[in-house]
Amino acid sequence: MKKAKKYDALAEVRKVRDELSVKYRNNPELLFRDLKAARERFHAEAEACAAAKQQLSIRAN
Numbered sequence: 001m002k003k004a005k006k007y008d009a010l011a012e013v014r015k016v017r018d019e020l021s022v023k024y025r026n027n028p029e030l031l032f033r034d035l036k037a038a039r040e041r042f043h044a045e046a047e048a049c050a051a052a053k054q055q056l057s058i059r060a061n
Helices: 009-025 028-060
Strands: none
Touching: 009 028
C-alpha cells in the first residue's frame, strides 16, 4: 500500500533534468557559458564568506 506524497523530490529532479537537457542538448556552448558563470559566482561568494569570517575572528580577538 503506497502513501500519497505531498511532494515528490525525485519527480521534481527528473522534471528539471529533462528541462535542462532540452535547453543544453543542441547548444553545448550555452552549457559551458552557464557553468563558467556559476563557477565565478560561487568563487566570489566563497571569497566574500572567507572575508566576513576573517573579520569576525578579528573582532572576537
